[in-house]
Amino acid sequence: MSKRPDLGPKRGPIVMRVRDVADAAHDTVNRRDFLMIATGAVAGVGAVMTAWPFIHQMNPDAAVLALASMEVDLSSIAEGQEVILKWRGNPVFVRHRTKAEIDAAKAVKMEDLKDPSARNLNGKDSDAATDENRVVGGKEQFLVMMAVCTHLGCVPIGNSGEFAVVQGNTKSGGWFCPCHGSQYDTAGRIRKGPAPENLPVPPYKYLSDTKIQIG
Amino acid sequence: MSGPSKYQPTTALGKWFHERLPIVAFAKDHAMDFPTPKNLNYWWTFGGILAVMLVVQIITGIVLVMHYTPEATLAFSSVEHIMRDVNYGWMIRYMHFNGASFFFIAVYIHMFRGMYYGSYKAPREVLWMIGVIIYLIMMATAFMGYVLPWGNMSFWGAKVITNLFSAIPFVGTEITTWLWGGYAVDNPTLNRFFSLHYLLPFVLAGVVILHIWALHVPGNNNPTGIEVKSEKDTVPFHPYYTMKDGFAIVVFLIVYALFVFYGPNYMGEPVNYTPANPLSTPAHIKPEWYYLPFYAILRSIPNKLFGVLAMFSSILILLFLPWLDTSRVRSGKYRPVFKLEFWVFAAVCVALGYIGSKPPDGAYVLWGQVLTVYYFAHFIIILPLIGLLEQPKVLPNSISDDVLAHSTASK
Numbered sequence: 001m002s003k004r005p006d007l008g009p010k011r012g013p014i015v016m017r018v019r020d021v022a023d024a025a026h027d028t029v030n031r032r033d034f035l036m037i038a039t040g041a042v043a044g045v046g047a048v049m050t051a052w053p054f055i056h057q058m059n060p061d062a063a064v065l066a067l068a069s070m071e072v073d074l075s076s077i078a079e080g081q082e083v084i085l086k087w088r089g090n091p092v093f094v095r096h097r098t099k100a101e102i103d104a105a106k107a108v109k110m111e112d113l114k115d116p117s118a119r120n121l122n123g124k125d126s127d128a129a130t131d132e133n134r135v136v137g138g139k140e141q142f143l144v145m146m147a148v149c150t151h152l153g154c155v156p157i158g159n160s161g162e163f164a165v166v167q168g169n170t171k172s173g174g175w176f177c178p179c180h181g182s183q184y185d186t187a188g189r190i191r192k193g194p195a196p197e198n199l200p201v202p203p204y205k206y207l208s209d210t211k212i213q214i215g
Numbered sequence: 216m217s218g219p220s221k222y223q224p225t226t227a228l229g230k231w232f233h234e235r236l237p238i239v240a241f242a243k244d245h246a247m248d249f250p251t252p253k254n255l256n257y258w259w260t261f262g263g264i265l266a267v268m269l270v271v272q273i274i275t276g277i278v279l280v281m282h283y284t285p286e287a288t289l290a291f292s293s294v295e296h297i298m299r300d301v302n303y304g305w306m307i308r309y310m311h312f313n314g315a316s317f318f319f320i321a322v323y324i325h326m327f328r329g330m331y332y333g334s335y336k337a338p339r340e341v342l343w344m345i346g347v348i349i350y351l352i353m354m355a356t357a358f359m360g361y362v363l364p365w366g367n368m369s370f371w372g373a374k375v376i377t378n379l380f381s382a383i384p385f386v387g388t389e390i391t392t393w394l395w396g397g398y399a400v401d402n403p404t405l406n407r408f409f410s411l412h413y414l415l416p417f418v419l420a421g422v423v424i425l426h427i428w429a430l431h432v433p434g435n436n437n438p439t440g441i442e443v444k445s446e447k448d449t450v451p452f453h454p455y456y457t458m459k460d461g462f463a464i465v466v467f468l469i470v471y472a473l474f475v476f477y478g479p480n481y482m483g484e485p486v487n488y489t490p491a492n493p494l495s496t497p498a499h500i501k502p503e504w505y506y507l508p509f510y511a512i513l514r515s516i517p518n519k520l521f522g523v524l525a526m527f528s529s530i531l532i533l534l535f536l537p538w539l540d541t542s543r544v545r546s547g548k549y550r551p552v553f554k555l556e557f558w559v560f561a562a563v564c565v566a567l568g569y570i571g572s573k574p575p576d577g578a579y580v581l582w583g584q585v586l587t588v589y590y591f592a593h594f595i596i597i598l599p600l601i602g603l604l605e606q607p608k609v610l611p612n613s614i615s616d617d618v619l620a621h622s623t624a625s626k
Binding site: 196 | 393496574
């Protein structure tokens with residue numbers, strides 16, 4: 001409740017009239033405060049409700065959300081070969097790893113990894129980033145993962161970087177991102193550079209011995 | 216603006232109009248009679264040059280939109296259509312493309328002039344901060360414009376820059392998805408960038424009006440850095456500076472035209488003449504030259520979140536410059552230590568640009584880190600310390616005194 005202003009002693013009929021008007025005005029100010037707050041609140045809620053469609057229209061639309069899945073025939077990918085496919089607008093690596101690459105990935109100690117999580121959408125969030133947790137058991141020669149650097153989204157270059165298997169003059173496995181120099185090992189795990197996470201493994205399953213479905 | 220308006224309507228119609236909308240008086244006061252320090256050098260002409268470049272970009276841009284198609288499968292070929300089929304399309308596109316670079320050349324000179332002569336100091340802090348906002352809007356506009364031709368560097372530039380927001384903890388992925396309108400940069404991204412690229416230059420024009428308003432409250436700084444003391448220190452803007460600015464604008468446009476006609480792709484990236492390919496990142500991805508110093512800072516920090524924070528801070532720190540510089544003397548002319556350090560800082564900025572254009576390995580990474588440390592040290596440590604420790608030279612009594620002293624010295 002706001003304080004009434006001191007308008008001095010009542011001295012005559014005219015002064016009294018002024019005071020009465022002032023008092024009346026003050027009583028309605030309290031109602032006016034209420035009305036102002038109520039109106040403001042309604043307008044504010046209305047503004048937010050109106051803003052939401054204008055913000056949400058920028059999110060993926062129904063056509064984009066219609067999640068496409070994709071079948072990949074693995075029998076056409078030779079050992080040591082890597083293919084890049086497009087899934088939901090993003091590139092995906094499917095690599096047929098050599099024995100040396102798998103051994104190199106398995107030999108890595110967990111404490112040497114920058115990101116200890118497997119980042120495998122087919123497994124659990126708590127899975128450790130072992131080589132086994134990044135592939136399907138019994139099919140560990142096929143490494144399927146997003147070809148999107150977890151730093152700023154470039155496509156890393158295969159068979160390069162410090163964590164590839166070196167045999168003579170050739171490198172196999174391992175990825176180097178040309179944009180900002182992130183380096184991934186033969187299991188696609190981040191080892192050096194600014195990228196924070198291992199290359200994520202997308203959801204996929206084996207339809208037959210040589211065919212997978214991504215998505 | 217000091218004193219009452221000098222505008223007196225001479226005709227009955229002029230008087231009738233003036234009483235209803237005094238816009239002629241306003242224009243005369245601010246564009247003609249405005250009292251301007253009489254010692255402004257050619258570094259002060261870049262404000263006018265920038266205004267001209269904004270107009271050039273808006274006009275050429277509106278024309279390009281008459282022929283361009285903002286759709287992922289058609290954008291690239293519609294730009295080639297502009298280059299090959301549209302009458303003078305090649306010229307208008309090259310004007311727009313090089314216009315962006317020359318806009319940035321002018322803005323960088325304008326900003327370094329402000330830093331050298333201490334134009335950001337009281338009472339011009341708000342003027343300076345509006346300038347930094349203009350610079351940020353310019354960067355956003357140029358970035359989105361670069362995406363529109365949908366070349367391979369357009370695509371990957373868009374992907375890398377929007378991915379900067381994925382560094383934000385917890386909601387980063389949601390924000391990039393929202394920015395893209397999908398799970399990768401694609402047609403929805405191109406559409407919204409086109410919409411905003413058309414909008415922002417007009418926003419820019421509005422903020423430029425605020426910038427000039429904030430300039431016309433205290434009036435121009437000048438090479439001595441001391442305030443105007445009497446009318447003797449000033450000349451009316453017209454014809455003195457309309458002529459000086461006009462001459463500088465013509466010279467600037469000649470250099471611009473040389474690039475448009477004889478080296479239109481000198482500042483471009485050849486990779487951007489191949490269509491966008493979401494499956495193949497160009498081997499040496501780098502932004503347009505005007506972003507390179509900030510790109511070098513981003514790459515110098517081997518951590519995603521901190522790299523992104525450092526990059527944004529390196530620009531936003533300019534907002535605090537008026538309070539980081541502790542010296543009460545404005546102009547670098549009278550600050551012997553600052554003057555030297557200013558050129559070191561300028562060289563560091565250029566060197567960072569060079570590092571940003573190189574691949575991120577070997578000695579470039581180390582040098583990038585050293586220069587990044589210096590860049591921030593300049594603002595946070597060196598500038599405040601110089602202001603406290605340096606003994607400035609004696610300032611002239613007035614702008615007029617300084618001008619006269621130099622004219623007698625040259626006799």
